[in-house]
Amino acid sequence: MNLIYSNRRLLAFIHDIAVAGFSFWLALYLRVGGDFSILPAGSAWAASLLFTLTCGIVFGAHGLYRSIWAFASLRDLMEILRTSTLAVAIFLALAFVTTRLEGVPRTVPFMAWFIMLAGLGGSRMIFRLLRERRLSALWERSGGGRVNVLLVGAGDEADIFMRAISTNPQAAYHVVGIIGENTKRVGRTIHGVDVLGTVDQLPAIVSKLRNQMKAPTRLILTRAVSRFNSGLVSKLLEESTALGLSLSRLPALTDLRNDVAAVMSVRDQPLALEDLLGRPETKLNRSDIRAMIRGKRVLVTGAGGTIGSELVRQIAALEPKHLTLVEFSEFNLYRIDMETRESFPYQSLNAQIGDVRDGVRMKQLFTQEKPDLVFHAAAIKHVPIAEENIREAILTNVIGTRTVADCCAQAGCAAMVLISTDKAVYPSSVMGATKRLAEMYCQALDLSSNGTRFITVRFGNVLGSTGSVVPRFQEQLAKGGPLTVTHPDITRYFMTVHEAVELVLQASSLGIRPGDQRGKVLVLDMGEPVKIADLARQIIRLAGLNPDEDIKIAYTGLRPGEKLHEELFADAEELIPSAADGVQLGKATTIELSFLQHHLNDYALRLREGLDEDQSVATLSELVPEFKRPQHEMERAG
Numbered sequence: 264m265n266l267i268y269s270n271r272r273l274l275a276f277i278h279d280i281a282v283a284g285f286s287f288w289l290a291l292y293l294r295v296g297g298d299f300s301i302l303p304a305g306s307a308w309a310a311s312l313l314f315t316l317t318c319g320i321v322f323g324a325h326g327l328y329r330s331i332w333a334f335a336s337l338r339d340l341m342e343i344l345r346t347s348t349l350a351v352a353i354f355l356a357l358a359f360v361t362t363r364l365e366g367v368p369r370t371v372p373f374m375a376w377f378i379m380l381a382g383l384g385g386s387r388m389i390f391r392l393l394r395e396r397r398l399s400a401l402w403e404r405s406g407g408g409r410v411n412v413l414l415v416g417a418g419d420e421a422d423i424f425m426r427a428i429s430t431n432p433q434a435a436y437h438v439v440g441i442i443g444e445n446t447k448r449v450g451r452t453i454h455g456v457d458v459l460g461t462v463d464q465l466p467a468i469v470s471k472l473r474n475q476m477k478a479p480t481r482l483i484l485t486r487a488v489s490r491f492n493s494g495l496v497s498k499l500l501e502e503s504t505a506l507g508l509s510l511s512r513l514p515a516l517t518d519l520r521n522d523v524a525a526v527m528s529v530r531d532q533p534l535a536l537e538d539l540l541g542r543p544e545t546k547l548n549r550s551d552i553r554a555m556i557r558g559k560r561v562l563v564t565g566a567g568g569t570i571g572s573e574l575v576r577q578i579a580a581l582e583p584k585h586l587t588l589v590e591f592s593e594f595n596l597y598r599i600d601m602e603t604r605e606s607f608p609y610q611s612l613n614a615q616i617g618d619v620r621d622g623v624r625m626k627q628l629f630t631q632e633k634p635d636l637v638f639h640a641a642a643i644k645h646v647p648i649a650e651e652n653i654r655e656a657i658l659t660n661v662i663g664t665r666t667v668a669d670c671c672a673q674a675g676c677a678a679m680v681l682i683s684t685d686k687a688v689y690p691s692s693v694m695g696a697t698k699r700l701a702e703m704y705c706q707a708l709d710l711s712s713n714g715t716r717f718i719t720v721r722f723g724n725v726l727g728s729t730g731s732v733v734p735r736f737q738e739q740l741a742k743g744g745p746l747t748v749t750h751p752d753i754t755r756y757f758m759t760v761h762e763a764v765e766l767v768l769q770a771s772s773l774g775i776r777p778g779d780q781r782g783k784v785l786v787l788d789m790g791e792p793v794k795i796a797d798l799a800r801q802i803i804r805l806a807g808l809n810p811d812e813d814i815k816i817a818y819t820g821l822r823p824g825e826k827l828h829e830e831l832f833a834d835a836e837e838l839i840p841s842a843a844d845g846v847q848l849g850k851a852t853t854i855e856l857s858f859l860q861h862h863l864n865d866y867a868l869r870l871r872e873g874l875d876e877d878q879s880v881a882t883l884s885e886l887v888p889e890f891k892r893p894q895h896e897m898e899r900a901g
Contacts, residue, residue, distance in 0.1 A: 276323065282382035283318035283350075283375075287311045290374035291367070303365075310367045314354050314375065321350040343383045351376045411439045411477055413469070413508075415499065416485035417448040417458045424485060424513055425454045439477040440468060462495065469506050484512040497801065504804045551772040555636070556581035559677075562634035563588055564619055564667060565641030567595025569725055570682055572602075573764040574638050579603055585611040587632040591618050591641070619663035622670075629674040637679040638767075639667050642698070646686070649694035650823040653876045657883060660697035662867045665704055671715050672708065678716040680771045681705045683784070685723040685756055685829040689889050692824025696883050696890040702784060703887075704863065707856035710782040718774035720767050721849070722787040723756025723829060732795060736802045745815035746799040753821070754792040754828050763787065770846045783839070784849040792828065824892075862886060 291307060325346045351372050358372075414421050421441060428436050440459040443449050448458045459468045465482075472478055482503045484496070503510040561578055565571040566588035572595075579586055588603070590596035593616060600614035613632065617624050619641045642660050643649050649656035664681060671679040683702050686695030702719050709717035726733055732755075739746050758766075770785040800810040808814050821827070839848040866882055874882075884890045 276319070278386065279322050279383055280315060280319045282386070283322075283379055284311060284315040286375045286379035286382055287314045287371070289378055290371045293374060294368045294371050306362075306365070306367055309362070310358065310371075313358060313361075314372070317354040317357065318347075318350040318379070321346060321353060325349070339387060340384045343387075344380060347376060347379050347383065410436050410481065411472075411479045412436045412481045412483050413472070413479040414438055414441045414483050414485050415444070415462065417441050417443045417451075417453060418486060420485040420513055421453055424483075425456065436481075439472055439479055442468065462499065465499070465502055466506065469508070479508060482508045482510050484510070486513075497797075500801065500804050504807070504809065509807065548769065548772065552768045553581050555768070555772040555775065556583050558582070558584050559635040560585045560633055561587070561636045561638070562628070562632055563638045563640060564590075564617075565639070566590045566614075567592055567599045568640060568644075569760055570764065570767075571638075571640035572599045573760045574640060574767070575599055575603055576606070577761075577764050577768060578638075579607045579610050579612075583610075585613070585632070587628070587634060588612070588614045589617045589619075589628060589641070590614075591616065619667050620658050622666045625666050625670045626673075629670045633674070634671075635677045636771075637667065637671050637676055638682070638771075639664060639679060640682045641667075642682070644684070644694065646692045646694045646824045647822050649697070650692060653693050653879050654870055654874065656693050656697050657879055658867075658870055660694070661700045661704075661863070662870070664701035665863055665867075668705055668708055668717060671717070672712060676715050678718055678771065678775045679705070680767065680774070681717070681719045682767065683719050683721040685721060687721065688829070689891070690887065691826045691891060693880065693883065694824065696887045699887050699890070700883070702851070703854055704859050706782045706784070706851065706853050707859055710853060711856045716775050716781075718771055719784045720770045720774075720787065721784050722758060722763055722766070723792075724758070725760045725763055726757045732798070733802070736799055740802060740806055740814060743814070745817040746803070747817050747819050748796050748799055749819055749821050749825060750827060751796050751818055752827055753795045753825075755795060756790070756792050756829060757798075758787070766845050773846060782851075782853050784851045786847045786849045788845045788847065859886075 288307075288311060291311075325342075355372055358367075414424070425438055428438070438456050441453060441456055442465065443458045443461055446461060449460055451458050459471075469479065482499065484499070500510050556578055561583045563571055563574050563578070563586070566575050567590040571590070575586070575588060586603070588596060588600060590599070596614050596616060600612070603610065603612060615628055615632075617628055619625060619639075641663060643652070643656045649660075668679055668681075681701060684695065684698050686692060687699035687702055688695075690696040690699050702721070705717040705719050708715075724732075736746050766787045770787065774785055796816060799816050803810040803814045806814075810816060839850060866886070869882075870879065
């Protein structure tokens with residue numbers, strides 16, 4: 264048996280040679296009606312030998328034995344078709360040159376071609392069917408099928424999943440039914456499993472299966488979650504929780520491309536919170552993004568933060584010539600430096616401790632590193648922290664941004680990208696006002712510069728970022744609740760960090776193109792805003808618990824500087840469609856660069872001399888006229 268397994272390719276080759284020889288003789292037999300005596304002596308043997316030898320050489324040279332019979336597919340059949348056709352064509356050419364096809368009927372090679380296709384393809388399919396039947400029996404005997412599952416989606420993904428579990432003796436699932444996204448396939452079957460109904464009929468379908476003693480314990484989304492409507496996914500999560508089912512999803516087929524084990528097992532995955540955002544995948548122009556980064560010297564400030572570290576990961580994958588990480592926190596710098604060196608061992612990399620407020624240190628780094636592109640992600644971003652540390656927030660977010668931008672201009676960088684926020688629109692907090700002032704400075708520089716481009720990219724909250732609402736909810740959930748929400752109606756825009764950085768890079772590649780982008784803000788499409796209270800309920804449901812029953816939600820009141828609803832652009836900003844999906848251009852109000860430089864020089868000097876917080880806010884309000892404290896803050900102060 265071991266000898267057979269170690270020589271499987273040779274045995275397959277011998278099998279195919281035998282099929283080729285048999286095909287020729289069977290074709291000849293059918294053509295002459297079994298009377299070989301009418302053929303010239305020796306001609307049939309010579310022709311069959313030439314046919315078999317030609318097929319053997321072509322089969323071996325064409326790589327027909329790289330594929331595995333156990334996984335024979337339509338692709339393998341197409342390969343057999345191409346190889347057999349080539350072999351017959353070469354045989355005809357050789358036979359015509361040597362014997363002019365005399366002594367053998369000229370229809371025989373074509374008949375042999377049909378018979379050979381059936382023999383080569385049929386044997387492989389029979390082998391696969393026998394193997395699958397044997398594995399299916401093993402699967403049943405091993406107790407597989409104890410976990411009944413219900414699939415949502417009657418498409419190709421469901422087919423792949425069912426094939427995978429049918430060929431895996433260790434598979435733990437038994438598909439008891441399929442739910443269609445519409446009525447088109449209801450009543451039909453996939454691999455013998457019925458499409459029982461649509462999503463709207465889920466409770467009735469589950470009840471029917473329970474009556475038939477086939478109660479499912481899990482509901483699995485077969486398609487990529489981004490291809491479902493977000494409301495539908497939320498509804499399924501709510502209904503599955505009520506029905507006592509866990510909701511999970513299959514990995515997207517693109518997630519399996521480099522993972523052979525995943526392809527073989529195709530296991531489901533728990534539904535993640537980002538799956539509930541429900542936005543369709545944005546089509547990225549990856550060639551433009553790669554062209555922008557590849558072979559360039561890139562510097563990232565705030566490289567250890569949530570956005571900065573994801574920028575580093577994605578930029579490193581695009582093969583920059585050199586990558587500089589600038590970070591004020593030693594621990595965060597150490598962490599992203601080690602991760603990048605392990606993931607990209609051949610990447611030229613330099614990790615530098617630096618404070619963007621320190622002009623001498625920044626100039627030193629720019630002289631030393633000579634960046635072509637700068638991504639400025641360093642900032643004090645938490646609204647309550649900025650409210651308690653007003654002077655520090657202004658020095659970091661405004662003066663620090665000005666320092667980095669001036670260094671970019673003096674060093675002749677190709678572009679600087681400022682990471683901004685939706686809180687800069689009609690700012691009600693110190694954090695939002697400082698980011699708006701930073702935007703205004705970069706816009707003014709962009710309009711006045713003949714060389715360096717200054718690109719501002721604005722987006723909302725990053726799902727799961729350090730200190731944001733989601734990690735706090737998860738910590739509160741782990742303690743048994745309650746989950747605290749500031750106001751029942753408060754909403755926010757959300758994006759995953761991976762998606763946000765992808766779109767930042769896409770926007771940046773758009774911003775550096777020649778055109779009418781100068782002085783404009785690039786606004787990322789964040790989809791629809793999400794109610795924070797609904798987000799809290801979804802997190803509770805994802806944990807398999809019932810909101811307001813198992814875990815309470817408590818409302819604590821708006822915090823200093825906090826608004827009920829954020830906006831991505833102001834009324835005065837004219838939105839212009841861009842050439843990139845997921846990105847719009849905002850024609851924001853601009854101020855003369857000389858005016859800003861004069862006032863920021865004075866502002867920075869007074870801040871460093873100890874300007875008190877009331878005067879700091881008053882000056883900030885003068886420079887950012889749209890900065891207004893919310894009504895609840897004014898009432899608290901008055």
